[in-house]
Every structure is written in C-alpha cells, then in structure tokens.
Amino acid sequence: MRVELQGITKRFGSFTANDHIDLVVEPGQIHCLLGENGAGKSTLMNVLFGLLHAEEGQILINGEPVHFDNSGEAVRHGIGMVHQHFMLVPVFTAAENVVLGFEPTKSFNRLDHKTANAKIVELSKKFGLEVDPDAVVETLPVGLQQRVEILKALSHDAELLILDEPTAVLTPQEIDALMEIMRSLARDGKSILFITHKLKEVRAVADVITVIRQGQVIDSVPPTETENQLAALMVGREVNLTVVKESTQLGDVVLELKDVVVRDDRGLAVVNGVCLDVHAGEIVALAGVQGNGQTELAEAIAGLRHVESGTITLRGQDITNHTPREILDAGLGHVPEDRQRDGLVLSMSLADNLVLNTPRRAPFARRGTRNLNAVDANATALVERFDIRTTGIDATAASLSGGNQQKVIVARELARPLTCFMASQPTRGLDVGSIEYVHRQIVNQRNEGLGIFIISSELDEVVALGDRIAVMYAGKVTGIVDPSTSREDIGLLMAGSTMGEHV
Amino acid sequence: MSERPSPSNAPALGDAPEARARLVPRWWARYSSTSPITLTVLALVLGVVIGAFIIMLTSAPVLNSWRHSFHHFGSFAGTLKLTFDTVAAAYRAMVTGSILDPTLFFHSLSTGNGWDQTLTPISETLTYATPLVIASIGVGIAFQTGIFNIGANGQAILGAIAGTAVASMIHLPMFLHLPFTLVAGIIGGAVCGMVPGVLKAYTGAHEVIVTLMFNYVVNAILIYALTSTALQLPGQSNDISRNFDSTATLNPLFGTKSGLRVSYGIFVAAAVVVFAVWFLKRSSLGFDFRITGANPNAARASGINPKTIVLAVFLVSGGLSGLAGIVQAASTTHYIDGGFLVGSAGIGFTAITIALLGRLQPIGIVWGSLLFAALGVGGRAMQAATGIPLDLATIIQSVVVLFVASPVLITEIFRLRSGAESFQLANKGWGS
Numbered sequence: 001m002r003v004e005l006q007g008i009t010k011r012f013g014s015f016t017a018n019d020h021i022d023l024v025v026e027p028g029q030i031h032c033l034l035g036e037n038g039a040g041k042s043t044l045m046n047v048l049f050g051l052l053h054a055e056e057g058q059i060l061i062n063g064e065p066v067h068f069d070n071s072g073e074a075v076r077h078g079i080g081m082v083h084q085h086f087m088l089v090p091v092f093t094a095a096e097n098v099v100l101g102f103e104p105t106k107s108f109n110r111l112d113h114k115t116a117n118a119k120i121v122e123l124s125k126k127f128g129l130e131v132d133p134d135a136v137v138e139t140l141p142v143g144l145q146q147r148v149e150i151l152k153a154l155s156h157d158a159e160l161l162i163l164d165e166p167t168a169v170l171t172p173q174e175i176d177a178l179m180e181i182m183r184s185l186a187r188d189g190k191s192i193l194f195i196t197h198k199l200k201e202v203r204a205v206a207d208v209i210t211v212i213r214q215g216q217v218i219d220s221v222p223p224t225e226t227e228n229q230l231a232a233l234m235v236g237r238e239v240n241l242t243v244v245k246e247s248t249q250l251g252d253v254v255l256e257l258k259d260v261v262v263r264d265d266r267g268l269a270v271v272n273g274v275c276l277d278v279h280a281g282e283i284v285a286l287a288g289v290q291g292n293g294q295t296e297l298a299e300a301i302a303g304l305r306h307v308e309s310g311t312i313t314l315r316g317q318d319i320t321n322h323t324p325r326e327i328l329d330a331g332l333g334h335v336p337e338d339r340q341r342d343g344l345v346l347s348m349s350l351a352d353n354l355v356l357n358t359p360r361r362a363p364f365a366r367r368g369t370r371n372l373n374a375v376d377a378n379a380t381a382l383v384e385r386f387d388i389r390t391t392g393i394d395a396t397a398a399s400l401s402g403g404n405q406q407k408v409i410v411a412r413e414l415a416r417p418l419t420c421f422m423a424s425q426p427t428r429g430l431d432v433g434s435i436e437y438v439h440r441q442i443v444n445q446r447n448e449g450l451g452i453f454i455i456s457s458e459l460d461e462v463v464a465l466g467d468r469i470a471v472m473y474a475g476k477v478t479g480i481v482d483p484s485t486s487r488e489d490i491g492l493l494m495a496g497s498t499m500g501e502h503v
Numbered sequence: 504m505s506e507r508p509s510p511s512n513a514p515a516l517g518d519a520p521e522a523r524a525r526l527v528p529r530w531w532a533r534y535s536s537t538s539p540i541t542l543t544v545l546a547l548v549l550g551v552v553i554g555a556f557i558i559m560l561t562s563a564p565v566l567n568s569w570r571h572s573f574h575h576f577g578s579f580a581g582t583l584k585l586t587f588d589t590v591a592a593a594y595r596a597m598v599t600g601s602i603l604d605p606t607l608f609f610h611s612l613s614t615g616n617g618w619d620q621t622l623t624p625i626s627e628t629l630t631y632a633t634p635l636v637i638a639s640i641g642v643g644i645a646f647q648t649g650i651f652n653i654g655a656n657g658q659a660i661l662g663a664i665a666g667t668a669v670a671s672m673i674h675l676p677m678f679l680h681l682p683f684t685l686v687a688g689i690i691g692g693a694v695c696g697m698v699p700g701v702l703k704a705y706t707g708a709h710e711v712i713v714t715l716m717f718n719y720v721v722n723a724i725l726i727y728a729l730t731s732t733a734l735q736l737p738g739q740s741n742d743i744s745r746n747f748d749s750t751a752t753l754n755p756l757f758g759t760k761s762g763l764r765v766s767y768g769i770f771v772a773a774a775v776v777v778f779a780v781w782f783l784k785r786s787s788l789g790f791d792f793r794i795t796g797a798n799p800n801a802a803r804a805s806g807i808n809p810k811t812i813v814l815a816v817f818l819v820s821g822g823l824s825g826l827a828g829i830v831q832a833a834s835t836t837h838y839i840d841g842g843f844l845v846g847s848a849g850i851g852f853t854a855i856t857i858a859l860l861g862r863l864q865p866i867g868i869v870w871g872s873l874l875f876a877a878l879g880v881g882g883r884a885m886q887a888a889t890g891i892p893l894d895l896a897t898i899i900q901s902v903v904v905l906f907v908a909s910p911v912l913i914t915e916i917f918r919l920r921s922g923a924e925s926f927q928l929a930n931k932g933w934g935s
Contacts, residue, residue: 304804325806334804342804345797356794357805365787372785 001027001078001159001191003048007057010043017043019215020057025160030182030192032206032223034199036234036431037402040215041195042084045162048193049081050074080153081162086145088152090138094131095120098152123151128184142289143174150181160191167201171289172459172491179205197234197432199227200460235432243439243464246447251280252315254420254451255301255332260310262293262300269308271297272475278420278451283442285454285466286477289494293475294455295337298424301453302334303327304342315419328357331419335409335426337455339402343409346398350390351379353397354412361416378415386411387437403434410441421445424455439465459487459494539862542913546906547874549916550899555590557898558891562589593891600884601628601877619761624880626765631876633768634659634831636869638854640779641692641823643863647783648816649796654699654714655824656844656851657721658692662825663832663839664728665691667744670751670833672733677750684751685771685829692825693818695721700817704810718851726841742841753834768834775823779865788815824851856904875900 003025010018017040025031035041046052048059050068058065061077068074071081088097095116104115120133129147137145146166153161163182167175182192182205196202202209203223211218211233218233231239255278262271270293278284288294299305301312303324312320319327328334336342344353355364355375363374379393388407390400397405406426413421426442427435442465446452456462462469463483470480471493479493559565568582599605607621638655645652652658666688675683699713728734729742736743753768755761782789795802795812803809827850832839844850857875861867882896906913913919 302804323806323808324803325808328806336804341798342800345794345801347797348793352790356801359790360787368787370785370787370790 002060002062003079003160003191004060004063005044005048005057006060008044008047008054008059009056010040010047010052010054016215018047018054021212021215021217023210023217025191025193027159027191028186028189029207030186030194030205032202032209033193033195033212034197034202034209034230034234035212036197037429038431039212039234041212042164043215044212045081045164045193045195048074049079049162075156075158078157078159079162080156080158080160082146082149082153082164082166084165084168086149088137088145088148090136092137093133094135094137094140094148094151095133097137097148098123098133098155100152102156119155120151123155127151127154127181127188129181141174142169143171143177146170146174146178147181158190160193161185162193162195164195165197166194167196167198169290171494172487173495175201198460199230199234202230203227231432237433239432239436243443245443245467248281248447248449250282251449251451253277254280254315255422255453256311256313257297257301258311258313260297260300260312261308262296262305263308264296270475271300273310274472274475274477276470276477276480278453280451281446281449282467283446283452283454283465284468284470285456285462285483286470286472287459287462287466287490287494288457288472290457292472294457294472295424297472298334298337298422298455301327301422302332302336331417333413333416333418333421335406335413335421335423337424337428339405339409344397344405347396349394349396350383350388350400350408351375351393353408354379354382354415356412358412358416382411382415386441401431403430403437406430406434406438410438414441414445418450420451420453422453422455425457426454427456427458427461435461459490463487463490539867541919542910543860543903543907545913545917546903549906549913550902551594553902554895554899555594557895558590558593559586561891561895565589589889593885593889593895596885596888597878597881597896600624600888601881619763622763624884626763627880628873628877629765629769630835631879632872633766633772633834634827634850635853635857635872635876636772637775637830638824638827638850639857639861639868639872640775640865641820641827642851642854643858643861643865643868644779644783644792644823645816645820646858647796647863648792648812649799650703650813650816650820651711652696652699652714652817652820652824653711653855654696654717654851655820655827655854656849657714657718658695658821658824659828659831659851660721660725660844661695661828662688662690662692662822663828663843664725664734665694665825666829667747667832667839668734670747670829671745671838674748675750680748680750681753681833684747684833685826688825688829689822690825692828693822695825696817696821697814700814700821703817704813710813722845725839725843729839729841736838744838744840747833747837751833752837753830764835766834768830771826771830775826776865776869782819783865792816824854827851827854856900860904860907874903 005021005023008018008021009016021044033041033044043052047054050071050073059068060066066077068077089100092100095113096111098120099116104112104119106112117133120131123129124131129151131144131147131151137148140148150161166178170178179201182194186192194206203225206223208220209223209225209230210220211230213234213236221230221233228239257274257276260271260274261269264270272293274297276284286294296305300307303319303322303326307320310320311318314327314330314332317330319330319332322330340346345356352375355378359365359370363371364378365371376393382388383390383393386407388400388411389404397408400408423442427438430438442452442454454462454465466483468480469483469485469490470477471490472478473494473496478496481490481493565586568585572579572582601624603625604621607617611617611621638659642652642655666684669687670680670684673680673683695717699708699710699717702708702713703710726742729744734744736745753766753771755764755766757763783793791802791807791812794805795807795809799809802812828844831850832843842848853875857868857871861869861871878896878900882893885891885895886893
C-alpha cells in the first residue's frame, strides 16, 4: 500500500505542530520518522490514524484521497498503529486482546475462544510472530506484549503499520528481535512507519529516513548518513554526541550500598540485596530494563522508601532510613526519575522551584521569613549559569520545556554543596541538545571530584557516561563491567544472565 | 487561517473561532478573558438575573399581570413595567439595606444628622463579614495545602466556648483580658483541629470524614458546656452562657450609643488578612504549605515532613476558625447559647464556600465575605421592605457559587475568549 501525505498542517491554537508536511511511504518500505520530542511526529501520526484532524492537506492511499473521521476508518483503510504505551487489557489473554472489539461469538454472544485462538495461531504462523494465545498479557515480558499489539494491528489486515517509539521499553535483544520482525513484515509487502528519536535504530532498520524538526520536514535521507549528520538535521546545528571524559583521580567512597533490600508498594522485594559503591570523581551508571528495581533503589537512597535491610552510607555516615531532609542535608543531590511528579512544583515560579529543597537555608530565609530578594538573586544567577531558557524567573515551571525543567532540577541540586549526586533517568524525554548539555554538566562535576550515580535505562547513555557500569536485573546487580564491554554482553546481563556464564 | 479548501480538511476545529467571532462583538472577544475576577463578576451577574426571574415567579401581582396580558392580549407594556418595578424594588431594597441608601446619605450630608441610620446597613454588613473573613482564611489556608478541613464550624464553636470561659469566668483589666479571650479562642479551635490532625498524620484517617463528624461532637460539647454550672448563666436552666466581662468584649467602633454594631473585631480580621498574606507569601512554613498543596510528592522529595505539615495546618486552620468563633461572640452577643453557629448561622460551613469563591487567596476571601455578608444583610432588608423571602439571597449566593464552580459554563454563556490556563476553583480532588 502506498500512502502519501500532502501538505498536512495541524495547529493547536497559535502553535503549528505540523507545517505542510509531505511524506510518501512506498509498499514494503520501512520509513523512519526521526525527530526530537515535540517535533510533531506523534501529531502527524495521530492525523494519519484519524485521531486528529488536519486543518490543511490531504492523505492519499494508493493515489485515492481519503478522509478519516476516527481511527476506526483508518483501520478499515488498512492502517494499524502500535502505540508507545500499549493499549492492552493486562488481565486478558493474548488471544482475547487481539480479538477485542471484533470478537468472534457463539450463540448468546458468548466469546468463541476456539476461533479466537485459531485466529492468533494463524496470524502468528503467517508473520512468524510466536505468541502463546492463552498467555495472560500482564505475565508476558514487554517485548511479547508489543508482539501482541502488532498482531492486533495485523489482524485487521493492516497494510501500513505505524510504530510509535516502539523501542523505548525494550532490552537490546528485544530491540533486535523487533527489527527482525519489521524487516520480515516489509518483505511481505507491508509498509512500516517507524517513529523514534534514537539514531542507532534508525540507521539499522530504515529504508528511508525523514527528519522532522519544529513541525517541518527538514530532509529525507538514506540510512547511510552518519549519526552525527542525522543528529545535526534533527537539532538544527552540529551536535557532539560523544562525551569527552578525561581520566580523574578516584577519591574516597562517597556512596556505599550494602545488601540493600527494598520492597515496592505491593510488598515485593524488588531490590534484593544490592551492593554497590561510588567513589568521588567517578560516574557509576546503573543500567537495566525499566522495572527491575532501579526506581525503588533510588527512592530508598533518597529516603523516600523504607529500607527493609542492609545499609546505605554517604561518605561514612549511615543514612539508612533517615528522613529525606536529613539525607539532603548530608549532601545527596537527587534528580528524581519523574521530574514533574517528584522534582518540581509546576504551578510555582522558577525562582521558588530553584530553592524547593533549601527554602530555610541562609540566605533564602531567616527566622521563618523568606528573603525573596535572595531567592530571586539565586534564580537569576542559576538561570544564567545553567542556560535555562525561560521568559523570566517568575515564569511557572509548567511553562518550561522538558529540557529546561530538567535543567532547573540539575541546577538546584548542583548549586548546593554535595557529597554525592544521584540522577535517575537524567535525560528521559529530553531533546538531543539538552541531553548533550546535561551530560556535559554531569561529566564536569565528576571532573571536579564529585561522586556520581546515574540510573538509566538508556544503554547509550550508560555507556557514554559511566566509568563503571553496574547492571541490575530482578532486584540484583548482575554484574559491574567496564564501559568498553560489548553491548551484547551488557544486554545479556540486562536480561538476567550473570557474569560467569557469558563473559 | 487559510481559506484553501481541501477534501480531507476537517471543519470541526477549523471554523469554530470564526463562528464565535460573528456572534459576539469584537471588543468583547478581545477584552473579555477567563480571568478569575471576570468569571466571578459574571457569575454574580447571572445570579442577579436568575434571582430576578425568581422574584417574578414568586410575586403574585406580577404573575397575575402576566396571566392577564396573555389572556387578553395587550397591556404588555404595563406588565413589563410592573415586573421591572417589582424586581428593581427588591434589588434596591437589597442594595440600600446592605450598603448605603443614597437618599439618607445626601440627607445626612446636607444636614449633618442621622449618620447612624445612614451607616447602619454598611455597619451590619461589616459586622457579619468580620468572622466570615477570619474563618474563611483558616479554611483557605488548609485547602491550599491540600487538606480539606470541613470542621471549621466545630473549631469555631470550641474556640468560642474556650473564649467565653476566659471572658466570663476570669476577671482582668482589659489590656490583658481581651487578648487572653481571643487567644483562648485560638487555642480552643486549634485543639479541636488537632484531633483530626493527629488522626490523619499518625493513622491516615481521612480528614474530611473526621472533621465533618467532629462538628457534631462539638455541637454536643456546646450543649454540655452551656448546661454546666461553671459556664451556665446563674439562675438559668436554659443552655446559655454567662455574659462576657465588659473588659473582654470587642466594643462597637463608634461607641455603644451610636447603635452601629461594627466593632473593633474588624481590626482583628484585618490583622488576620495581613498575617495570611505574609504567611502564604513570605513565611517558610507557608511556603512548605503551598508546596505540599501543589505537589505532595515533590514536597516529600524536598525534605518536607508530611506529618509536620498536617499537624501545622490543623493548628493554623483550627486556630483561625476558633478565633472567628470568639470574635463572633465577643463583637455581637457577648454570650453564647445553644443556637450558637448552629444551622444557617454556621459560619464554618459558609467559610468553605467563601474560601472557594475567593480562590483560597486572602484578598479574594475578603471580597467573598463582603459579598456573602451583604447578600445576607440585604436579603433581610428586602424581606422587610418588599416581602420577598430572605431565601432569595441564599439562592443568589448559591447560583454565584454554582457558576464560579463551573467556569466552562460561564465561558460558554458569555462566549469568553478561553485563555491558555483555564481557571479552576480548587485544583485538587478529595483524595489526599
């Protein structure tokens, strides 16, 4: 199926999310849509899938103009979409999820499980996507859940498959498997629109790469372009993707975890005996697929979650189960994983957010009265020093872009004297320019002798930043390796094998 | 917006602003906005309009005139005039009864006499508004912290009981007695607030349930206290307290002879407003409160102890409610009885409405309190002058709150230009 978008323009109020976008997807082509967060990729896909309506432009399928009022019509025209966040019912089986909405029924509207299962098996065979039809979706690993989503789209005879940031939640091995699936689908004549901001993946799988920036098509290029060229197209200027690190002198241990056990909200020991230490002047990066206990570990270190057993020490001082206030005062800088939830008060001003965890410290307050002049002066200085792009220090945190919000948190933490700096997913959702900036700040602090602990599920980031890489799987550190270790080996550790077996 | 037609162009989002622009004058579209003040004023306008219809429907002469007009065709002009006159008379009575009667005012101005009578309406409005301001600010501070203190009424009553005990049972010179009385009120309210506070902080009990139920507990405590020998007026079997010592009352500003009831209590209210503005804007604790209210997760991550905040909120909020209770008693009756703050006199419940109407901000709350007090006082004047029931004032109050609570409705009715940030009455649900 040949799909053509002509001059698609979509505005939200005065903001133009898509500005006369032209795009052609040929049959059997893997067409990659590359752009930063907020470049308008998802908006464009939602227009194509009938979820949004464009103000201008048209969609042609095999040369015929079509118009979708809703996603159902898009599906009938052979367009399938796999969303970034899966639209599956966790307690249903794979088969039930695939037939959801178009269930085969027996008399009295009873669900016909046999036909449903047969349908899945047939689809699985046809496309080489093995899934157990009776498996309950929530028990499946994320990679297989995604496979169910893809099967669901294919079950409606999709000829064009839209994959919206499909790799964000996958391990390197799962990503390889997904790419294999994409290639095989393309061989069967399906068209694939693959949306991502990750340069490596694009070059590995795409036939054509279209780069979008600020709602406009910048260029369509072959996958032979280098990563730096692609990044430059995406950001609009030269970007230095490699993080330059000089060797530094290792100092004392600043953060030490001994046999730490932490339970999650359901009472499961999701951190189960973690041992790790971070020295002054080094970056320890904790890798791992999302959901292997990293979030809970970070919360435990910051004092936000009860430590069941084990000890956490900050430069020799025991901070296990101390209050967040005591831990902050002991010198832990913390960039939380979910910055809007834990790191900022969106409705408050930039100036207030920059003193959020030091409001009573001199000179920001004296005897219970805040010194707003000092707060403002602090904000002005930090905005300057950390290059926070804002309309003013009185602007609300909500008015800032994601990258600038992250800069606010990083600035706030680095502005006070620290023993150890811990950042969870420090660049999640940030554009390439901001990633570059945050990485440089982190490396600068390391060079100045701060001990840094990074938790990230982005393998690229872990490899680029870490002096040592610890890999976490199912609540345990499965290995601590050098950043020169091959991605395959790190991937195996992320999937649960221990050092002895594979390295 | 480009006019280029295209087959796949969806009209739904495209032409709505233009259609709207044709329906309303351009200046209106340009200068109207969804600012909170605009919305509140427009809600008041709607309240008055709806009130007008209710006046029509409840006035027998007006209804008869309309019936007559429809049956016999003609004389619509007379009917319209009668309707207009009736509605105008009612609202005139309301305004002159709650703010100022121009006739009396010019008479006083030219002759220099009768100022007491001229100023009575505004004096009454201020008298009613005084405890409302204090209680509503107490509620507003709690709401801003994300804690729904529904128990302001109980806290006010307990504050009044404690204050009454000090005012009537201890005898001191005024410079000590009056402050002690007010402080006793604050302590009474704070103690009453601490019970739900402790329960929430240490057991996780939901404050809405506990504070709401505590109102009933305090009602019972009131009756018990008023029938105890210590507090009951000697020689009485009714539930009525001893009278305040004259050294423990908030006296009328213009002396007892003038008949104007407005008292030194308004200075207490003014002090509370100044305190609240400082507290929320400039104090460290107020900053902690606001962080906690706006984002409890970030508050915890920033080292704010949620338990401390819950306890502090109930101390401040309960203390202010208690102060409102004792100010009410010390500035008007100088005693309390079994009907104190019960039923429709429950300022603690009105305070919740006013706090929301004033968007939890001290200055907004002052305006809200004045509006509610004026509607109450004016409603009574209207009832006396025209026979239209006082309930009309309540209806207008309710309609105003109803419309303020649904900004989308106002925006649509008046075709306001929707701003980027839509105004919300309170940014939190009931969860805590």
